Amino acid sequence: xxxxxxxxxxxxxxxxxxxxxxxxxxxxxxxxxxxxxxxxxxxxxxxxxxxxxxxxxxxxxxxxxxxxxxxxxxxxxxxxxxxxxxxxxxxxxxxxxxxxxxxxxxxxxxxxxxxxxxxxxxxxxxxxxxxxxxxxxxxxxxxxxxxxxxxxxxxxxxxxxxxxxxxxxxxxxxxxxxxxxxxxxxxxxxxxxxxxxxxxxxxxxxxxxxxxxxxxxxxxxxxxxxxxxxxxxxxxxxxxxxxxxxxxxxxxxxxxxxxxxxxxxxxxxxxxxxxxxxxxxxxxxxxxxxxxxxxxxxxxxxxxxxxxxxxxxxxxxxxxxxxxxxxxxxxxxxxxxxxxxxxxxxxxxxxxxxxxxxxxxxxxxxxxxxxxxxxxxxxxxxxxxxxxxxxxxxxxxxxxxxxxxxxxxxxxxxxxxxxxxxxxxxxxxxxxxxxxxxxxxxxxxxxxxx
Amino acid sequence: xxxxxxxxxxxxxxxxxxxxxxxxxxxxxxxxxxxxxxxxxxxxxxxxxxxxxxxxxxxxxxxxxxxxxxxxxxxxxxxxxxxxxxxxxxxxxx
Numbered sequence: 433x434x435x436x437x438x439x440x441x442x443x444x445x446x447x448x449x450x451x452x453x454x455x456x457x458x459x460x461x462x463x464x465x466x467x468x469x470x471x472x473x474x475x476x477x478x479x480x481x482x483x484x485x486x487x488x489x490x491x492x493x494x495x496x497x498x499x500x501x502x503x504x505x506x507x508x509x510x511x512x513x514x515x516x517x518x519x520x521x522x523x524x525x526x527x528x529x530x531x532x533x534x535x536x537x538x539x540x541x542x543x544x545x546x547x548x549x550x551x552x553x554x555x556x557x558x559x560x561x562x563x564x565x566x567x568x569x570x571x572x573x574x575x576x577x578x579x580x581x582x583x584x585x586x587x588x589x590x591x592x593x594x595x596x597x598x599x600x601x602x603x604x605x606x607x608x609x610x611x612x613x614x615x616x617x618x619x620x621x622x623x624x625x626x627x628x629x630x631x632x633x634x635x636x637x638x639x640x641x642x643x644x645x646x647x648x649x650x651x652x653x654x655x656x657x658x659x660x661x662x663x664x665x666x667x668x669x670x671x672x673x674x675x676x677x678x679x680x681x682x683x684x685x686x687x688x689x690x691x692x693x694x695x696x697x698x699x700x701x702x703x704x705x706x707x708x709x710x711x712x713x714x715x716x717x718x719x720x721x722x723x724x725x726x727x728x729x730x731x732x733x734x735x736x737x738x739x740x741x742x743x744x745x746x747x748x749x750x751x752x753x754x755x756x757x758x759x760x761x762x763x764x765x766x767x768x769x770x771x772x773x774x775x776x777x778x779x780x781x782x783x784x785x786x787x788x789x790x791x792x793x794x795x796x797x798x799x800x801x802x803x804x805x806x807x808x809x810x811x812x813x814x815x816x817x818x819x820x821x822x823x824x825x826x827x828x829x830x831x832x833x834x835x836x837x838x839x840x841x842x843x844x845x846x847x848x849x850x851x852x853x854x855x856x857x858x859x860x861x862x863x864x865x866x867x868x869x870x871x872x873x874x875x876x877x878x879x880x881x882x
Numbered sequence: 883x884x885x886x887x888x889x890x891x892x893x894x895x896x897x898x899x900x901x902x903x904x905x906x907x908x909x910x911x912x913x914x915x916x917x918x919x920x921x922x923x924x925x926x927x928x929x930x931x932x933x934x935x936x937x938x939x940x941x942x943x944x945x946x947x948x949x950x951x952x953x954x955x956x957x958x959x960x961x962x963x964x965x966x967x968x969x970x971x972x973x974x975x976x
Contacts, residue, residue: 502906570904580954593950600951603967623955623962699945702907706945709914712936716917717931724924 443522450520453527459518461542464529465537466490468510479506483514483529484548492516495529504536513544535542537609542642548648550675553651558658564682565663567694573600574695575630577620580605583638584667584688591692591773596699602630613647625661635677636667645842648675657681667691680797708713746759836865846870901937903944910937 440448453459464626466483473479482489506512516531522528535543553559560606563793574592578584607613617635624633637645648663648668654676657664667688668679677688678684685691736743750833776817826832841850844861854861856875864871901909913934916922920929954967 568904570902570907571900589952597943597950599949601953603952605954611924627962700946702941706910706938706941710935712914713917713934714940716914716920717927720920720924720927749955757972800893 439476442525446520446522446525450522453518453520460703463515463548464490464514464516466514468506469508471506471508476840479636481506481530483512490857491526491528492531493528493532498532499534502534504816505532513537515547542646542649545641546676549649549651549654550679551679553658553676559679563658567665567682567781568662569685569697571599571630571632571695573602573630575624575633576601576603576639577606577617577633577635578603578623578688579608582608584608584636587638587687587689588634588667588692591689592696594698595693596696598699599696602627609640609647613649614650614653617647617653621664622661628662630662632695633662633664634667634685634688635664636682636685636688636691637669638671639669645673648677650676653677665694668863695760695871716738758768831867834865839867839871840865853880901940906937906940906944910934910941913937913952 435588464483466485469482469489471479471481477499479494479499481492481494483492484490494516512534514531514534516529516533518525518527518529554763557563567690576585576588576873578588587601589601602624604624605622606616608617619629619635621635624630637648645668648666653691657666657677658680663683664681665683665685666675666677667685667690668675668677669687671686683694685694731737830838835838842848842863843850843856844863846863848855850856850862856878858875858877862875863871864873915932917927917930917934952967953964956963956965
């Protein structure tokens, strides 16, 4: 509901309407029939006018870029067919017809039908190059669908005669203009397909006005050409005439004469091609033979054939030389091998473990000798040291001192040395060691040194 | 023996007749291409050459036929009929 309350500017709403119209397929490309009024050709080159019929009118514009190609001058009151699109002119808030092409009505309606059918079939893909069947190079028989009287059939037959007289022709006479033309052409295509005697069809007629050529712009004819199993060459009118049949056929020829030329290869061309191929074959074979002959001649001139004995002797000599070389080579090789053997043997001997052991033994003995002598020297030195130490020790021994009259006083257990008066109490038992024994004593009194 | 030989000849003639112009032409082009590629042994080349010449003569003889058959189809109560057609010499621009 909220967006219902939104208020648009005039420009916005006109733009919105414009977008609506532009998204419509019909309005994007439309044909109109009407009468021109209020026609002005502006100095800018653009044309402004109104298209009207008895009930209604529509503002129109045709830009200079489009109206330059107009095939006629639009006039006040002229009845026309116009093609273009409808769009909104935002500034004024009106819609108008933007005309891209225009034709006088009358003949114009034929143009219109032609354009519309062309577009329809094109959209269906009937003009696609991929659909087109190949025209056979050498047709066994040619079908011609055209009027039995007139220039077209004569041109076709004369051209076929001139170019390739031996190909049979099957003619299916049809009327090529007027009311009955289209159905008779359709029937002819069907019957030709049913008979399946010919392998290419020429369908066409001589030049004429748009109305006279009209049968070849009919949908039924176009569809039966598209459906034909036999490849179709179309040949309608002159170089400048294009019909729907031309677009759907497998090959378009500018004229009936051209169609006959496209249908068959000329005998003269084929003859010259044949003789050309013959001479190419002859030349190829000749070259091949020549090459072989030259090779043969070369081989025959080879000294092997000219003087086989000499060749054998030469070979024998060569054999001798080779043998000599071989023997020398063998001797040298043996010599070299002996040398190698000798060197290896010496090296092996040098490497004999017996020698190594003797050497090791010698080394062992030397080391043992050195060990023993260094041991003896060490022992002697230590013995001397020991004696010196013992003498020193002896000098320091308390026994030595005691023998000079000193004694050692111990507690009653003989474990602690008494060194001070404070170590004992009167009445304590003591052990006194002298040089040759021990005295058991008791302390009677204490007296410190002042 | 001679009769048999003759039959064989006839068969060969028939076979020739049955090869279409297009087939003969294609075979001929194929042979020329093979010979020009130059890597065929001599014996094969000679065989190819002979076959090629045969094909060329076959095509040539087919081109010699100048008898054109032009028929017009006519619809009647009895169905389709054929009759020879000779174009009238008039020009009505159709």
